[in-house]
Amino acid sequence: MSKKKTKKRRTKKSDTQKGIRIDIISKDRLSAMAPMEKIRLILDMVRSGSIVILERGLTPEEEAKLIEMTMTEITPDDFSGIEIESYPGKQRTTFLGKLLGKTMFETRLTVVGAADQLKTLKRDHDFISALVSVRS
Amino acid sequence: MGVIEKIKKNLPSWAKKIFKKKRARVGIYGPPNAGKTTLANRIIRDWSGDAIGPVSEIPHETRRARRKEGVVVNANGATIALDIVDTPGLATKIDFHDFMAYGLDEEEAKRRAKEATEGVIEAIKWLDDLDGVLLIMDATEDPFTQVNVTVIGNMEARELPLLIIANKIDLPEASPARIKSAFPQHTVIPISALEGYNVDKLYESIANHFG
Numbered sequence: 525m526s527k528k529k530t531k532k533r534r535t536k537k538s539d540t541q542k543g544i545r546i547d548i549i550s551k552d553r554l555s556a557m558a559p560m561e562k563i564r565l566i567l568d569m570v571r572s573g574s575i576v577i578l579e580r581g582l583t584p585e586e587e588a589k590l591i592e593m594t595m596t597e598i599t600p601d602d603f604s605g606i607e608i609e610s611y612p613g614k615q616r617t618t619f620l621g622k623l624l625g626k627t628m629f630e631t632r633l634t635v636v637g638a639a640d641q642l643k644t645l646k647r648d649h650d651f652i653s654a655l656v657s658v659r660s
Numbered sequence: 661m662g663v664i665e666k667i668k669k670n671l672p673s674w675a676k677k678i679f680k681k682k683r684a685r686v687g688i689y690g691p692p693n694a695g696k697t698t699l700a701n702r703i704i705r706d707w708s709g710d711a712i713g714p715v716s717e718i719p720h721e722t723r724r725a726r727r728k729e730g731v732v733v734n735a736n737g738a739t740i741a742l743d744i745v746d747t748p749g750l751a752t753k754i755d756f757h758d759f760m761a762y763g764l765d766e767e768e769a770k771r772r773a774k775e776a777t778e779g780v781i782e783a784i785k786w787l788d789d790l791d792g793v794l795l796i797m798d799a800t801e802d803p804f805t806q807v808n809v810t811v812i813g814n815m816e817a818r819e820l821p822l823l824i825i826a827n828k829i830d831l832p833e834a835s836p837a838r839i840k841s842a843f844p845q846h847t848v849i850p851i852s853a854l855e856g857y858n859v860d861k862l863y864e865s866i867a868n869h870f871g
Contacts, residue, residue, distance in 0.1 A: 584810060587813065589784075591810065592785075594753075595777040595781050596777070605753025606752050608752055609806065610806065612812070613816070647802075648842070
């Protein structure tokens, strides 16, 4: 995001006293939580207007579950869903893993917000650009 | 899942070849309007002379998964019987206002949105019951969507075969190369499901990947 845009938004924020809350959850906290606990926490934060940043993301199965849970909560004129942005995960196979047919899947940083607040501008393997807006 | 199935699922890839399947349940996944039903209709028409469902320019036309069993594909000397599951479009957000932009009245748009959310849930649940996935992407769009990343991640985590299909190559702005560079670890087949371009190559890849 350019400095010019940041400055402009700060001015607007001070005029209206509105802001955007960002909650950053560490990988240590995430790893201590059960999948459904993580998903409930994320959805509750997002629905209350926060942008949630997960230091180590969600597993693919958890991402699918998050989408599934989101769908159950969509209601007209209230909540239209979420925007998720994450770098693609990485597969890692150790020698022992190869023998046993097991692959480690490494998750990466993930950003989640309400669909009416967070908009992806550009994304690739190692770069995410997003536009975050204040709820009206 | 039976004991034998569990053992087979956990075998390394070299051992899985011993149990090579000749029948596979394959799901067609992708975001709304990528051409999932058009592709399903193309495959089923080419190999069984039937069709699976209607297509529309309005997103989320398919809101219930549709199945067609025993579609036998012969390509490159290999034969495979496919159970094809045409799934509803995956999305992380569904806003009924988007449907009103296509001329639907508010009540109809809200009903479609509600059904679309149920369709997404059904599509996700199907991931647990498949032998492989055809992930279809619109080659005119940015491939780095969360839906694509999530489906690919789920297939990789389950170690199930995945073929990426870069659809709509009949359109001048299509860029299958962008999809190949986004997901270099997977086979990408550029096709036009609507016009039938390059579908022979797709059938060869299906026979090799899922057979």
